[in-house]
Amino acid sequence: xxxxxxxxxxxxxxxxxxxxxxxxxxxxxxxxxxxxxxxxxxxxxxxxxxxxxxxxxxxxxxxxxxxxxxxxxxxxxxxxxxxxxxxxxxxxxxxxxxxxxxxxxxxxxxxxxxxxxxxxxxxxxxxxxxxxxxxxxxxxxxxxxxx
Numbered sequence: 001x002x003x004x005x006x007x008x009x010x011x012x013x014x015x016x017x018x019x020x021x022x023x024x025x026x027x028x029x030x031x032x033x034x035x036x037x038x039x040x041x042x043x044x045x046x047x048x049x050x051x052x053x054x055x056x057x058x059x060x061x062x063x064x065x066x067x068x069x070x071x072x073x074x075x076x077x078x079x080x081x082x083x084x085x086x087x088x089x090x091x092x093x094x095x096x097x098x099x100x101x102x103x104x105x106x107x108x109x110x111x112x113x114x115x116x117x118x119x120x121x122x123x124x125x126x127x128x129x130x131x132x133x134x135x136x137x138x139x140x141x142x143x144x145x146x147x
Contacts, residue, residue, distance in 0.1 A: 019127060021077070023120025027085055028073040030113050034092055035069035037105060038062060045098050065091070082117060089113050 007018075042062025046055060069088060075081040089110040096103030138144070 019131070021120065022123040022127070023117060024076045026116030026120040027076050027082065027113070030109065030116050031069050031073050031076075031085060031088070034088070034109050035066045037109070038066045038069060038092070038095075041095060041099060041102060041105075042066070049098065085113060085117075 039062065042058060042065075045053070045062070046058045050058065072081065072084055072088060075084065089106070092109055093103060093106030096106060
């Protein structure tokens with residue numbers, strides 16, 4: 001028999017489902033795309049600068065950075081998770097020191113990060129308000145059929 005997750009063990013009939021944060025979903029999407037960009041950027045730096053830097057250094061730093069971007073998705077729900085994401089935006093822009101095109105790519109991803117965080121917060125706030133309004137309506141109309 002498969003092991004149940006904490007959410008599965010704590011579930012009871014009639015329990016409302018916990019809503020996933022749109023901000024976290026948008027931010028995770030941007031970070032995962034950036035992880036791929038870092039991976040391909042690593043290959044680019046290897047192809048163009050392997051005479052200047054040892055290949056082991058290029059690949060170890062590139063893969064480590066790629067993993068940091070991917071694993072940051074797991075901490076976005078923590079108070080410091082979004083701050084770490086902002087730091088990673090700066091890091092991506094600074095990779096332009098090794099490959100100048102990354103200044104543009106990093107800047108565009110930082111813009112996408114800002115937009116995703118801003119829009120995600122707004123959508124999460126609107127969804128929470130909608131849930132409160134629905135709960136108030138349900139309390140005022142107990143005889144109405146529920147969804």
